[in-house]
Amino acid sequence: MSKPPQRSLRVIIKTFSVPIWVTSINLFHGVHLPNRLAKRSSEGIQWLEQQREWYTTKEKPKDLIVSIDKRYIRPIVRGKETKRVEFGAKVNTVQIDGINFIENLSFDAFHEGIRLQSSVYQAQSLTHTKTKAIAADNIYVTNANRSYCTKNNIQISFVPKGKPSKDAQQQKQLRQILSKERATGMEGSFGTEKQHYSLDKIKARTQKTETLWICFGIHTANAVRIAKRVKDQKASAKARQHVA
Structure with a gap:
């Protein structure tokens, strides 16, 4: 199996800000990401989960992520x-x-x-x-x-x-x-x-x-x-x- 081009990975990472509702999906199954991109993808998935929880329960999640690059920001x-x-x-x-x-x-x-x-x-x-x-x-x-x-x-x-x-x-x-x-x-x-x-x-x-x-x-x-x-x-x- 050929390795996906690096450019396509960057495009996927940058689209995490789009409010797409997901339950569980592994976007990079079988793909080895650099540490920085792997961390961003993990933060992005957690952000999506928080948004889904907020939307369904109408309760603001604890430690809400407002920045994927700086998760500690509140x-x-x-x-x-x-x-x-x-x-x-x-x-x-x-x-x-x-x-x-x-x-x-x-x-x-x-x-x-x-x-x-x-x-x-x-x-x-x-x-x-x-x-x-x-x-x-x-x-x-x-x-x-x-x-x-x-x-x-x-x-x-x-x-x-x-x-x-x-x-x-x-x-x-x-x-x-x-x-x-x-x-x-x-x-x-x-x-x-x-x-x-x-x-x-x-x-x-x-x-x-x-x-x-x-x-x-x-x-x-x-x-x-x-x-x-x-x-x-x-x-x-x-x-x-x-x-x-």
Whole structure:
């Protein structure tokens, strides 16, 4: 039996995106495929099975495949006006004195609100200092997080519940300072990392290399910030010496 031409195999592989309903079929029986094509064919058949299951049961399959090349990718609902659903890694970061640290990185969706306590623990482990103030998004505003911060005497940027206390004005000013710091520091660093360190267009092709890409992007930005601070400190010290 003559070996099928390589070109015909490539055409078959590329047509896996066509929604053809199959139950069980071996498209390449007796044909030895290269490892890369064999993996793609396996992923494509599993995708078809998931689509058939979704169509027949009306229930969304677990770990739904949305990319044959990157099976680990999951749709993450963000609720934004321009991008309601995003694809890629979701990262929860902790910023300490302008330096970002990865607290959790996952290609599956997770709720950031449950990561506040672990974020505080990470910050305290890195600095060996008790956390005294936290600025966070509204998604972290939960009763559990409020109770945790109150119990540990941590000032928060959340709007308090109930009647205003005697020092309500001072607390309001502190919340404004924390919120401003988060908006300028944290959000600004996200924009810098995306625009200048290629985190807005990650071109890695595997889960491991994509994770490394994200880590290198964030920590390279950290290294640049630290180097700039060291340079500024040396310049300030030199200026003081000239004045003296």
